[in-house]
Amino acid sequence: MLKAALIGATGAVGQEFAVALNRHPWFELAQIASSQRSAGKKYIDALRDKDSGVLKWHNKEQVPDYIRDMIVSRVEDVDSGEFDLIFTALESDDARTIEPTFARSVPVISTAAAFRYEKDVPILIPGINDNHVELLNIQRKTRGWKGFIAPLPNCTTTGLTITLKPIMKDYGIEDIFMTSMQALSGAGRSPGVIALDIMDNVIPYIPKEEEKVQVETKKILGNLDSESIIPAPIKVSCTCTRVPVLDGHTEVVFVGTKKPVEPEQVKDAMMRFSRDISVQKLPSSPKDYIIVHDDPSRPQPRVDREINEGMTTVVGRLRKDTVFENGIKYVLLSHNERMGSARGAVLLAELLHDKGMI
Ligand SMILES: NC(=O)c1ccc[n+]([C@@H]2O[C@H](COP(=O)([O-])OP(=O)(O)OC[C@H]3O[C@@H](n4cnc5c(N)ncnc54)[C@H](OP(=O)(O)O)[C@@H]3O)[C@@H](O)[C@H]2O)c1
Numbered sequence: 001m002l003k004a005a006l007i008g009a010t011g012a013v014g015q016e017f018a019v020a021l022n023r024h025p026w027f028e029l030a031q032i033a034s035s036q037r038s039a040g041k042k043y044i045d046a047l048r049d050k051d052s053g054v055l056k057w058h059n060k061e062q063v064p065d066y067i068r069d070m071i072v073s074r075v076e077d078v079d080s081g082e083f084d085l086i087f088t089a090l091e092s093d094d095a096r097t098i099e100p101t102f103a104r105s106v107p108v109i110s111t112a113a114a115f116r117y118e119k120d121v122p123i124l125i126p127g128i129n130d131n132h133v134e135l136l137n138i139q140r141k142t143r144g145w146k147g148f149i150a151p152l153p154n155c156t157t158t159g160l161t162i163t164l165k166p167i168m169k170d171y172g173i174e175d176i177f178m179t180s181m182q183a184l185s186g187a188g189r190s191p192g193v194i195a196l197d198i199m200d201n202v203i204p205y206i207p208k209e210e211e212k213v214q215v216e217t218k219k220i221l222g223n224l225d226s227e228s229i230i231p232a233p234i235k236v237s238c239t240c241t242r243v244p245v246l247d248g249h250t251e252v253v254f255v256g257t258k259k260p261v262e263p264e265q266v267k268d269a270m271m272r273f274s275r276d277i278s279v280q281k282l283p284s285s286p287k288d289y290i291i292v293h294d295d296p297s298r299p300q301p302r303v304d305r306e307i308n309e310g311m312t313t314v315v316g317r318l319r320k321d322t323v324f325e326n327g328i329k330y331v332l333l334s335h336n337e338r339m340g341s342a343r344g345a346v347l348l349a350e351l352l353h354d355k356g357m358i
């Protein structure tokens with residue numbers, strides 16, 4: 001077993017990690033850390049609101065037994081020398097200072113944006129851009145680190161990029177328009193979105209989200225050259241909104257392709273890609289990477305988000321686009337806290353272990 005620590009264990013994504021690492025066949029979660037607010041408490045007590053005693057746990061699974069009584073450490077008390085890898089689920093400002101302190105000696109798998117846009121840092125989605133893993137070796141060399149920082153993308157980029165990859169491979173892509181309807185849990189817990197703002201409402205703005213999706217999509221679909229990733233020459237435009245859905249980001253996507261394409265061909269390309277995905281043998285890889293529905297009422301967050309433990313990107317409403325000369329349009333659903341963060345991060349760690357990087 002490889003020994004792992006988790007920093008930011010009490011937050012929305014940290015809680016998902018607690019579930020994703022329960023009885024994991026390769027990784028043993030041996031230490032957890034969070035802010036001063038939680039340090040020194042048992043995990044279960046750190047999850048309680050200090051005034052009301054209410055448990056701030058929002059998974060449908062119970063708090064796993066293995067972690068309930070673990071004492072939450074201070075970050076300074078996590079000795080990287082004792083671990084094979086560190087998972088981090090921190091807000092970006094905290095990640096910027098904390099992640100390098102570990103990466104100097106041990107691999108760090110991050111859900112934060114802090115390092116995603118640096119030249120020697122890939123943004124990794126297992127099965128989509130596995131060859132970008134090589135950039136981690138360049139990162140090690142340029143920074144003089146034994147470890148590295150390997151970030152996932154923003155959770156809104158994940159489903160988008162997964163569905164674009166097979167289209168790009170077979171038909172080429174020139175332009176992308178995307179409008180997201182993003183779940184509440186994507187905003188985290190501290191402070192998160194308050195009910196008074198979101199109930200009976202749609203909020204048409206999520207700070208920094210659109211820029212993240214635009215930059216990350218091109219980086220993930222880009223080409224690795226000797227020292228960095230050349231972004232894919234695609235135009236990406238998006239509008240990101242917050243809707244009163246608990247989990248699961250829905251995205252409406254319009255793609256202008258280089259070659260003419262029919263919806264049936266895209267369905268076929270997505271299904272072939274899903275069937276042949278490179279990461280099938282990894283423990284957290286879903287049975288279906290992409291599912292494509294013919295039923296025009298799918299995907300729906302309530303119905304589709306838990307398929308294959310939230311690791312499947314679900315597509316529907318594939319139609320020919322009526323504006324692009326060559327193009328198609330569709331709706332996708334991706335679970336922001338499963339494939340889009342904690343479980344996706346565990347899958348990434350599995351890929352890196354499989355490639356001998358951890
Ligand atoms: N939510 C999603 O769907 C999603 C998806 C993909 C990526 N992400 C990214 O994942 C990261 C975590 O998001 P989240 O939603 O889990 O945030 P969150 O709910 O606000 O949780 C933040 C965590 O960081 C801890 N923390 C805060 N300051 C700290 C410090 N100085 N030292 C150590 N720990 C500290 C908090 O501990 P306390 O509880 O002790 O305060 C908490 O455990 C963010 O970068 C976010 O953008 C989120």
